[in-house]
Amino acid sequence: MCDCLSQENPLSIDASASRTPKGVSRAGIRSLLRALMKTNPLLRIALPALLILPFLSSCSNHIAAYNDLLVGEPSVETSEPQRGDVHITYLGTNGYLFRSHDSTIAVDPYFSRIPIRPIALNAPISPSPQRIDYATTQAAFPKRVDAWLITHSHFDHLFDAPALQPKFGGKIVSSHTGRFLAQAQGVPLRNLRPSEPGRVYHFGGAKVSVLEAKHDTIFGMTPYPGKITEPMSSSPNRPKDWLLGTPLAYLIEMEGKRIYVESGGVPGFLPPVKNVDLAIIGTAVPDSQSRFPGAVRKLNPRYVLPSHQDNFFLPLENGFQFSTLSNLPQIKARHKAEQLPGELILMDYFHTWKLR
Numbered sequence: 001m002c003d004c005l006s007q008e009n010p011l012s013i014d015a016s017a018s019r020t021p022k023g024v025s026r027a028g029i030r031s032l033l034r035a036l037m038k039t040n041p042l043l044r045i046a047l048p049a050l051l052i053l054p055f056l057s058s059c060s061n062h063i064a065a066y067n068d069l070l071v072g073e074p075s076v077e078t079s080e081p082q083r084g085d086v087h088i089t090y091l092g093t094n095g096y097l098f099r100s101h102d103s104t105i106a107v108d109p110y111f112s113r114i115p116i117r118p119i120a121l122n123a124p125i126s127p128s129p130q131r132i133d134y135a136t137t138q139a140a141f142p143k144r145v146d147a148w149l150i151t152h153s154h155f156d157h158l159f160d161a162p163a164l165q166p167k168f169g170g171k172i173v174s175s176h177t178g179r180f181l182a183q184a185q186g187v188p189l190r191n192l193r194p195s196e197p198g199r200v201y202h203f204g205g206a207k208v209s210v211l212e213a214k215h216d217t218i219f220g221m222t223p224y225p226g227k228i229t230e231p232m233s234s235s236p237n238r239p240k241d242w243l244l245g246t247p248l249a250y251l252i253e254m255e256g257k258r259i260y261v262e263s264g265g266v267p268g269f270l271p272p273v274k275n276v277d278l279a280i281i282g283t284a285v286p287d288s289q290s291r292f293p294g295a296v297r298k299l300n301p302r303y304v305l306p307s308h309q310d311n312f313f314l315p316l317e318n319g320f321q322f323s324t325l326s327n328l329p330q331i332k333a334r335h336k337a338e339q340l341p342g343e344l345i346l347m348d349y350f351h352t353w354k355l356r
């Protein structure tokens with residue numbers, strides 16, 4: 001068995017502590033990085049990419065080792081949703097498809113899975129039509145999607161939505177930064193819903209509430225921070241063009257079920273809703289992992305699904321591999337030891353689970 005499964009990730013730290021396991025203060029790392037950036041313009045460009053390098057997987061680390069948590073069946077073998085059903089399909093990274101008999105809502109679809117090299121070099125990138133076709137076929141996408149909910153505008157969340165929207169229709173719900181990025185890629189304003197927390201939308205029989213959220217930090221820093229506040233003069237084409245924008249979470253109410261979905265967060269900021277049927281909680285990095293117990297207690301879900309744990313630099317065809325900074329063994333142990341509410345579940349790529 002791979003070591004990643006048998007040991008807790010040594011890089012994982014409790015973000016409530018101010019020191020890494022090696023005794024180096026996080027504030028110290030942050031000020032060192034800032035000083036280096038000041039003296040080295042090359043590092044100023046490369047640092048955002050360096051902050052996402054830990055998402056690489058360090059060894060083969062497959063999801064099948066967690067058979068006891070896995071739910072769902074291959075999407076291509078799943079029948080159409082009947083009245084009263086909610087079908088949930090995992091699309092990789094933080095991507096999901098929620099379907100009922102009268103509405104289809106996608107969250108953070110990212111299928112192009114740009115490799116690490118162009119990301120690290122901030123080289124030109126563009127969506128892959130082949131990978132989008134592969135993913136939408138494997139996920140058994142319906143002909144029409146009503147809405148694309150984007151939690152924030154980084155490339156691993158927003159990147160493919162402007163290519164998917166013309167194929168499947170629907171509205172892209174995002175921050176204002178996401179709206180300007182999508183508009184610059186040709187999505188007309190009538191198909192965009194620039195949003196802030198407090199907005200409520202109805203798509204078919206589903207109700208979507210836009211909620212406040214925070215983005216994880218790595219060593220106290222956020223990759224690609226910033227907002228876009230006016231129309232872009234050219235189409236975004238390099239990773240650092242996809243600025244964070246305002247992070248958002250969503251409450252999807254569908255067929256009488258309440259589903260909370262986010263992409264992560266920071267300790268000290270808990271989800272603004274409670275009592276849900278399913279909580280999808282981002283756990284990509286130590287920051288969000290350390291807030292997991294508090295978030296689960298607040299949400300009080302029937303089911304809880306840790307999300308954004310895979311190595312999103314690899315193609316979806318390769319199958320699910322955990323990223324270096326993910327730490328499902330620790331999440332599983334804390335869920336049990338702290339007797340957190342809800343059944344802990346996990347989903348594999350292109351599997352569909354019926355929430356009942």
Ligand SMILES: [Zn+2]
Pocket residue numbers: 152154215
């Ligand atoms: Zn992000």
